[in-house]
């Protein structure tokens with residue numbers, strides 16, 4: 001049981017690449033798994049091209065195998081946004097490729113996940129483990145009762161991209177979820193943290209909280225393998241003071257027309273001119289037109305006074321460089337080891 005049992009190639013501490021729709025595709029997901037983590041492709045709501053993404057991932061893994069992974073399982077995961085993803089296409093495609101894990105997020109109601117869990121587990125003979133990302137203790141317990149996932153991802157309010165509009169940070173959310181699951185008899189369910197972690201100190205803190213692994217999305221936006229515009233990446237590296245300069249809002253979805261999300265969910269992104277205009281009462285049509293104009297500017301649409309959506313978490317201020325995923329993970333592991341060493345030296349002096 002546990003992550004290192006189910007994904008035998010992963011190294012401690014277990015670092016997980018979040019499924020980020022349109023951004024975390026085969027190159028990033030495979031790079032994270034090659035570096036001893038578990039990478040997720042972000043299928044999101046669009047599954048029509050999932051076969052192509054998984055085919056590419058399979059090819060990359062055939063070329064450079066993930067050492068320690070089983071031959072009949074693809075050593076990456078795939079994340080779905082359940083309210084919008086087509087169920088039948090998903091099950092058919094997963095049956096063909098058998099990824100090591102699926103990640104569910106944002107169903108209209110948690111009960112919708114029962115069918116997803118049962119049919120995917122059957123179609124992959126249990127080879128594909130079930131992960132569910134939640135943002136509250138209530139949802140963690142309800143999901144555990146309904147579909148007994150292998151892993152609960154505790155998504156704190158610092159997380160980039162979509163998440164609950166009202167919620168706690170992982171420092172309180174993760175231990176309360178772990179306690180509640182234990183209390184309900186679900187102590188076998190692994191719990192991992194997501195939201196605001198971009199370097200070794202955050203990872204070490206999550207491990208101290210009892211997290212079995214740590215998910216990072218925003219950090220991997222500034223990786224060389226992310227499928228992302230250079231202007232977006234530059235905006236992530238430029239942003240500082242993430243609590244002030246990012247915001248969770250529905251404005252970005254409205255302007256892009258990516259509507260349909262459950263009411264209680266908003267997207268956290270770097271504050272830009274679109275958000276400021278919406279806050280000042282600029283009518284949506286005018287703001288949408290300005291957004292469409294900004295799109296024509298390409299990378300410059302993310303410049304200092306840019307308007308284009310820049311989903312990212314509060315951890316942006318700690319990111320100062322674009323690097324390969326493997327280098328990011330190596331550096332984090334070294335930082336965690338240093339912290340553990342310092343902590344044990346301090347304790348031995350007491």
Ligand SMILES: Cc1cc2nc3c(=O)[nH]c(=O)nc-3n(C[C@H](O)[C@H](O)[C@H](O)COP(=O)(O)O)c2cc1C
Pocket residue numbers: 018019020021023042043044079080081103104105133155158159160161162194195196197215216217218219311312313314315
């Ligand atoms: C650009 C971006 C896109 C995201 N897309 C998805 C997605 O498609 N599905 C999903 O479950 N979570 C998505 N997330 C949220 C992540 O799963 C995760 O909760 C988050 O990245 C963790 O916080 P961090 O960004 O501070 O590391 C996205 C996050 C970002 C930053």
